[in-house]
Amino acid sequence: MKLPRFSSLYGRIFAVFWLTLLLVVLILLLLPNLDPRTQHTIPQPQQERFQESAASISSQISHDGGSLERKLSRFTDDKRHKGFQLYFTTTDGDVISPRRNSKALRNFITMADSPSHPKQKLYGRWMMAGPFEVRHKDDTLLMYIGRIVREPPPFFIQILDKPFQLLLLTMLVSTPLLLWLAWAISLPARRLQNAAERVAKGEFEADPKLESGSKEFKQAGASFNQMVQAINHMIGGQQRLLSDISHELRSPLTRLRMATALAKRKQGESNELTRIDTEAERLETMIGELLELSRMQVNSHEQREQTDAASLWYDMLEDARFEAEQCGKALSYTTLEEWPLHGNPNLLISALENVVRNAIKYGDDKITIRFTTQAMRLCITVEDNGEGVPDNELGDIFRPFYRVSTARDRSSGGTGLGLAITESAIRQHSGTIKASRSKLGGLKVSITLPLSK
Template sequence: MKLPMLNRLSSRIFAIFWLTLMLVVLVLLLLPHLDPRAQHTIPKPELERYQAAAERISNRLSHGQGRLEDKLLPLADPKRHKGMQLYFTSLDGELLTPHERTKALRNFITSADSPDNPRQKLYGRWMVAGPFLISDQRQSALMYIGRFTHRPPPFFLRILDQPFHLLLLTMLVSTPLLLWLAWALSRPARKLQQAAQRVASGQFTQDPTLETSGPQEFRQAGASFNQMVSSVNQMISGQQRLLSDISHELRSPLTRLRMATALAQRKQGNSQELDRIDTEAERLEAMIAKLLELSRMQIHGQEAREQSDAVSLWQDMLDDAEFEASQHQKSLTCGPLLPWPLTGNAELLISALENVVRNAIYYGKDRVDVQFSANDHSLTITVDDNGSGVPDEELKDIFRPFYRVSTARDRHSGGTGLGLAITENAIRQHNGSITASPSPLGGLRVTLTLPLAPQGQPLATSVSA
């Protein structure tokens, strides 16, 4: 992924983070204004009702006789006002009537003492409002109104009062959001990773969904990835087509050479020199045929991939190989073959194992052993023979194209040195591995490992250049 894309993606993540943080701060700033336990203005309908009550009390006091404190005592009786309690203080805040909830009232009086700006505040479920000015035309006092609210405190207040519950609520609210954000950002990254793993396993396939889903940065990275895969396909195809064209072109002079050799033998009779020319020409023709096979395999190896199983791939080939071994007075034993799931080019997979088995039959003295074993992820195939074997220092080189073993195993075989190279190429294209080691039977052991395919795995469509 290009650096500018990473910078834009990081900027977007930080923008989302700061936006979320600003929303949290805004909520925290608004909560005090929504908290009825904080002192705030009285709603207009209630304010008008309280002011009207203060005017009625002032009119009643004006018609009474005696001191203001004595006239206020009956009004402060809690039994007189259902669900309400009236409190009276002097203009200096001195309590004029006995009452309950002195602590809450004194707390409210210290912060609300102006009748021009009545306020209210909640203490538990007890709402105190005031002050309101009352007068008997000789003296004035302040009236506060307390009433019991039957509604429980708002849910968010109960949460704010309990830090553990607040933390739990914050986690419950933020976790799904953060998980969704992480999933939304990681989903296109996972798709890009899966596409890269397919390329690493030898499947040079484009994925159009990389360019249609996810943030813009990932879509651009997906488009670049598909362009890279297309370029690699073109480069590999061009290289292999060049090899194929050269092999085809070599066949024409080779055919003329063999025709000239045949004419010379007809005119002059057989000679050691002409026989040697004909033998080398025949070997060169076989080598060119193998090169063409290798070229076709590399060009079309990613095409025609399908899901199959080990039995349908190799059972018939192993039966034929067992018959061929018996014709050469050799025995071929094969372990249990189960329908393990495999995904790939069936022709290449069959050819890969067939090359190894026939190689073992050719070089083994009289015994060839083929065994299969599998775990949850891979299938391992071992092919043993009791031939002359391969020197330890040359075991890693026998899969190189045109490599000829220095021992009698390959010195007089007339082989091209491409059989095991073709097998190695086919196994590598299927994300497998192939190794050679000394066999317990005394000859060569070749071990092939292939990944097992999950059942029902969808196959990507190959895009050829």
């Protein structure tokens, strides 16, 4: 049955509810009519056979001698054990033969007494049918036929006899419709959920499929697509602005460094010129990292591929261990396995590298890196035994340009963007990152990333 189209979600619910109710009512109305325990018309072929039997009996008893009861006893005695029994009554309902009669017969006589409209009704396993007209001279008799029904009772009779089965049937009829309704309602909701997850990963793309379905979800999908387009325009404008600013700043910075180099050539080295060159270089580095952070936030969903942890970080960690040894520090890490990951390889490498190099820079002489898995997530911890970060500033070190008030300040040469870039990359890959105090005495950075299936 094809349901009418409703643009409104409430209209669909209303239609399915009333259709289910209608089907249940129809079943409840039809089942009693199919119940053989109520009076039914005898099928035509069977009715003709019964009438032929009544005519044959009429012919036989009209030619035989003796009393009427003796004549009828030939047709009523010793028949029940064969699975059927004939009963003869007067037109007033008085039983002539056999004298022993059942409650079923007495009940059926009160309901069926017209030979022109014979009926049948089931009493347990005993089917009563009749009456059929039998002629004896000038008298009219009525013949009833009882026969044993050997087939098991129909399924719907069991249903009518047991309310629990009737309830079960109602549930079986209504469940497919309710499942269809749940699927129809949840489909646009799942589409909206998937679109929201894509936006959370940085994929700002409108989905035309969101603007289909019921009126409520269609309006929500249209609003969602408008929001995505607005975010796209805003991010695009921000990216263009940062590119323009970087271009405008890098031109005078280049001229400034060229002028500093010429001044050093003419006047020789001086603390002032060295300071100018250092600050210009730091400013250029900061602009580059700021642009990298901006590009990461906009384009993180691009160039994603299936990879594994060993392929991603093994070379980087070996390089970091070599650099740590050159600084007189010991860097160790647990065995890297081929845990499956899906993402932008360059971003994932850069994210962990920033944390590791930060630990090498600020650790005294020991850096440890651990890789573990738990519940389809890869857990990475990077610890050092340096001064660490004050507890009240642990939540702020991932903010852009933030510098702590201890040794990790501007004099160390950092721009305050490394950990911000790491946090953005991890978040864009549906991971988490947090900082805490290490048992080694320094900083502990914990990263979790989802493993791909």
